[in-house]
Amino acid sequence: MSTSSDSTGNGKGMTLTELQGMRLLQRSPGMQSLESAEPTKLPPVLEAPSLEGLEVTAPTVEPVTEDDLMERFSALCRERSPRRERAPGEDVALGDDVLLNVLGYANGRLIPFSVRTDWWTEATPDPTFPGFFEALVGAKVGLSIAVSIILPDTYAVEALRGAEARFLVDVKAAREVTLLTDESPELLSVLELGSTLDEVMENIAQQLAYEHEQQAQHDLQERVLDEVVERTRVDVPQNLIDEEIRRAWTESEYPQLALRNFEQQELQEAVEGWLSDPFTRLDAERRLRISLGLQAILARDQVQPKEEDLVALIDNLAEITQTTREELGRLLQSDPTVMRRFESLALHKMAVDHVLSKVKLVPG
Template identity: 35%
Template sequence: MKRTSTEQAFFQRKLANIAVPEQPALPPGVPQVAAPPLENLVVCAPLPDAITEEEIIALADQLVGQRAPKKSRKYGERVELGDVVEVDLLGYFEGRLLPFSARKGLEVTVGEGDTLPWLDEALLACAVGDSLQLASENEGGTVHWLVDVTKATHHARPDRESAEYLALLDKKATSLEAAMEEVAHMLEHERVLEAQDEARDLVIDALVDRTVVDVPAALIDEEIRRDWARLEEPFLRSRDFGPEELREALDGWLRDAATRVEAERRLRLALALRAIAQQEGIVFDKEAMGLMVNDAKTRFGLKPATMKKALDDTNVVTQLMGLGMHLRTLQFVMDRATVTSA
C-alpha cells in the first residue's frame, strides 16, 4: 500500500477544517466560458536535442563549482575572474525606467559573459559595495544602467583532471569517465522533463485556441498588476521610488505587448480549466492534493516546515487549493491529448 507523505497528510488535516466551495462564484468582470472540446486534441512536439560533450562538461563544471569551497568577499574587496557576483540593476531608456530591467540580487559569474556581456568586463574593475553607471546598446538606442555590487563569492574550482574535482563531482565514482556518465544521465533526465514541459505548453496553446472568450482589457491589466506588485514593486520601493515613479514603472509593464499576450493566455487557460472542471465534475481530491504538494516543493523550493507554517493562513490554503485544482484539471486535459514527435 502506498503511504501518504507527511506533507500530504498535513494538508488533509488542514483542508478538512476549511470550507471552500468546489466552484466559487466568479469575481465581477470575469466572463463565463463554455468548456472547450477535448476531442482530437493532437499536438506535435519536437524530439529532445542530442546531448553534446560540451554540455556534459559544462554541467560537471557547474556542479563542482556549486560544491567547491566558497569564500565571501568583504566590503571593499576587489572582484576577481570566476567570482559569482550579485548585483542590483535599474535600466533607463530615454529617461524612463525600462520595463523588466529592475533586478535585485542578479547573479553573474565574472568571465562567462553569458548573462549580460556589457556588465562582465566592468565587474573586473570594481569591488563589493561599488555603484556603477554603465551603458548598453539595444535596437532603439542606449540604455543607461545603475548597478550596485552587493556581494561577491570566490569559488575554489579545482582542475578538471584533479582528484579533488572527481571527489566534488561524484564521491562514489572510481574514475572521471564514470562520473561524467552519471552527469550525462542527469542531462538526459533534464531533457526528458524539458520535452514534457514543451509538450504540455503545446497542449495548453491548443486548448487556449479552442477557448471562445473575449478577455476584458481590465482583467488583463489586473493580472499584469499582480505580477508587477510581486516581482518588481518591492524592490523599487526599497529604492525609495515615489508614487509617480511607481506608476510609471507599472505603466511600462501594462504597455508591453508581449506581456499582455502572455497575461491573456494565462487568463484564457484558467477560465478554460475552470469550465472543464465544472463540466467533468473534477473536485479537489487526493490526486489534486498530491499534485499541489509536489508542485509547491519543486516550483518554489518549499520545505515541509515552511509549508506547514504557511498553511496557518487560510488565504494561503485557499490559494493552494486553487493551484491543486488547476494542476488536477490540466492533468485531466493532458491525459486526453495526443502528443506526437516531429
C-alpha cells in the same frame, strides 16, 4: 536586465514568484493605489473547449550531446570550486561571483523587468548584455557604479532594442573563484558523482537525459495548453489583462522598488512599463485564456479532486518552496489568501491532467 514573466511554464498555473515561497505580499498603501479600483469581472465562456479530436505532435526528447556533457561538467566544476570572500574595497575580477542590486534606465524611465535585488551571478561576458559584466571588473566591493551599454537587437523589450541604457549597480559582495579542473586531485571527492572521471561523466549523462525527458513533457503540456487557448472562445477585455499584469508586477517588482523608497510617480511609471510591453500583454492574455478554458472544462466534465492528488501536490510544493510539509500546511491554514492560491493551483493541475488524458499524440 530583463526577465520576462513566466507563462504557465512551471506546469502548475502559478505566475512569476508565487511558487518561490507562497508567502504572499501584504498590501501596502503605496501598492493599493496602483491597483485597479475594483476587480474586473471574469468574462463568461459560453461553451467549454471541446476535447474531441485533440491531437498534438509528440515532442522529441533531445539526445545528450558531447557539448551538453562538457558544459554541465564545467558548470559543476565551477559550482564546487573553492571561493574566497573579497574584502570591502577590493577590486572585482573577471570570473568572480558577485552579489548585485541592479536598476536599469532608458529614455529617462525604469526599464521593465530590469530590477534585481541580492542577485548572485558570475562576472563574465554575456552577449545578451554586451559590456555590462565587463564593466564590473575593477569595481570596488561595497560601492556602487553606473554602467552604460547599448541594448542589443535581441533585447527582450522590443521597443528598447538599440537604445542606450544606464544601469545603477550596487556591488554588495564578491567572491574569488579558484576553478577546479579535471586534473585537480580533490575534484572527484567534491563532485560526489563517482570514483573515476568516467563514472562522473556517466552520472552527468543520466542527469541530463532525465532533464531532457522532463523538458519534453513540459513541451507537450505547452502544446496542449496552446490547443486549449485556440479552442477557448472568449473575449478577454483589456482591463482584465491590465489587472493580471498589475497583480504580477505587485508580486515581483513592486517590493524591490518599495525597499528603494521609490516615489509614487516612479512606481506608476514602472508598472506602466509592464502594461505597455506587447509581449507581457500577450503572455497575460494567454494565462487568462488557459485559466478560463480549464475552468469551463472542469465544470462541464465534473472533474473532482482526489485526496491523493492533493497530498502529492502539497509534497511537491514543499520541495519547490524548500519548506517542510508541516510548515506549508500551517501556512495554508493560517492565511486564507494562500489557501485560495493553493486551491486554484490544485484545480489547475487537475484540469491539465484531465486534458492530457484526452490527447492523442501524433509522431513528429
